Amino acid sequence: MPGSRRVTLADIAAACGLSKATVSLVLRDSPLVHADTRARVRAELDRQGYVYHRGAASLRRAGAANAVALVVNDLANPFFAEFAAGVDAALAEAGHVLLLGSTGESVERQQAVLASLVEHDPAALILSPAEHSDGARLRRLLGPRLPVLVFNRALGDGGDAHWDYLALDNRAGARLATAHLLAQGHRAIAFFGGHRDSSSCDERRAGYRDALAAAGIAPDPGWLVECAPTRLEAARQTPALFARDPAPTAAVCYNDAVALGLMVGLAGCGRRAGADFAVVGFDDIAEAACSAPPLTTVAADPRARGLDAARLVLARLRGEAAAPARHIAPVTLRVRASSPPLNVPPQATGADA
């Protein structure tokens, strides 16, 4: 019966011979109500199948709204799917509900999705901004009243100071990756892929430089090769790594897609990843574990980041956090077969493809 009228507080009150006010108090477990009355009301709520209308409540009482909006690039991307799963788990436990949107990395879609979401009066927003997002424009759209947590990517305009921020420790991750290669005996280590105008690439390059500097190594400019962070571009740009003479024997890659592309590109240059060239990625996508050879990479634990994000938002909703804060999440190295020690003799099979 989609035609039937919804059951309201007034219905329950009438059936019990009480006022709406009393029924309302029962709903929120007020100790003011007599135990017998409470029991009678509870029974009637159950009998009539009453469902609380949170929207109506939040209209009268700010704070009753318990939805939190989450906007990511793409749910089908496992990184964001696991992040969302973490956010959801922490929110559900706290009795909150998740409003989800996705941008597909489009600034315009992001604008539309956010405009639609805020009409539902979320208590807070977790936003992983699309590339090239305009911070000022976002602030205009979202207004000054909505608590926002920016995840994963800094807003271009440096105006992040208004909002909370949670990101991976890109610098430490690249430092770990580079230190691992150094420990494997490599000295000529490239940083491969990514664009310098991206904040995450900048941070990862800084970590790479940190580790080299700590080992007393000045990176050869030829070891720094940019390329779009896709498999195809990485495979195409691989020869650039070997243009100069003291060619690198290992590479820290901007991310796993670049690393997997590099492994393909290496074959074309007569080298084999995991045998006579060491490769490290970043992200630990699912394929990293089953590539050939399996890829050593930096793992971000997106589900844990989701829990972090939800907790930060909940703390802010409880009014615990004062000024907006920047949070940097830890990152770990997963060592697999793609990053062997330097100078391992090639296997029985020929080295040239």
Place this chain on the structure above:
Amino acid sequence: MPGSRRVTLADIAAACGLSKATVSLVLRDSPLVHADTRARVRAELDRQGYVYHRGAASLRRAGAANAVALVVNDLANPFFAEFAAGVDAALAEAGHVLLLGSTGESVERQQAVLASLVEHDPAALILSPAEHSDGARLRRLLGPRLPVLVFNRALGDGGDAHWDYLALDNRAGARLATAHLLAQGHRAIAFFGGHRDSSSCDERRAGYRDALAAAGIAPDPGWLVECAPTRLEAARQTPALFARDPAPTAAVCYNDAVALGLMVGLAGCGRRAGADFAVVGFDDIAEAACSAPPLTTVAADPRARGLDAARLVLARLRGEAAAPARHIAPVTLRVRASSPPLNVPPQATGADA
């Protein structure tokens, strides 16, 4: 300034020297309003950063609520992540917003999550029920007014007749898988894994029988081996396939997890998947493409199912569909290396592990 008051219709009306009614008409693009007035109001809405309060609107006018709730087992499962991405894409295009919850396959969590979601007054619900869900209990919780689409798994109690239903064509999928093995020359084909009390396993077994019957083959009872749908159990149960004498040369598996487990189990039985034994899975999980050998499997295209689900729900919201309907989604076979023709001579390397 999280303290500042929210901008309302009344604010805009006052600033323009108009009534709230007129401003409300502008918001919904009524042709009644004079063009000049409309322009004046629009400018003021923009100037003050007005954001529409959909909850307040839907309180007065049923139908303004445009959220659709989606409940899945686990967002971190790529099947559901892609399904959710599809739902989201179709809903966003139609101007709807997604309320997300997950059950983790727990009936109790499902009950709690649904109770929390319905308080937000969704216009409809897409529910992929947790295992062992009680249909009657769900109907009591959700009431008769909310349009529901049950996805992927039938409710136990046969009371599905109240709600729309969308599921994969399990039977056709298993039929395709079996026919493929027959075309490869196999005659002794097992159905491996799953439990008979699950509706999807039943349907897949029926498809397997269909294909064998069409080829004039009566399955040997020893070819039907049950096991829990996990990798570990499948590996453990593998020897049961070879207990009788005309042992199968191929197996249709309940799902990919079982198929991957079987590939491990085969090695323990002195057989090699993709060489002297053919394996087909079901689901096309990401690992299927990069297992060794890559797994032939039945693909469900979860993103397309998400689009389907959203469209069915939108049609019902527009009042187009009359009675609840059952929808069966197509499924395709992805042929990879794990299902070679019968009697391919083993490669140079020894056959016994």
Place this chain on the structure above:
DNA sequence: CTGAAAGCGCTTACAG
């Protein structure tokens, strides 16, 4: 311990 009244932000007849 319970009730009558006002009000949250919007929309909808109904007048004019």
Place this chain on the structure above:
DNA sequence: CTGAAAGCGCTTACAG
């Protein structure tokens, strides 16, 4: 073309 009033389902002082 525009406005005054009532009402959606709830909560909150304020009385009693």
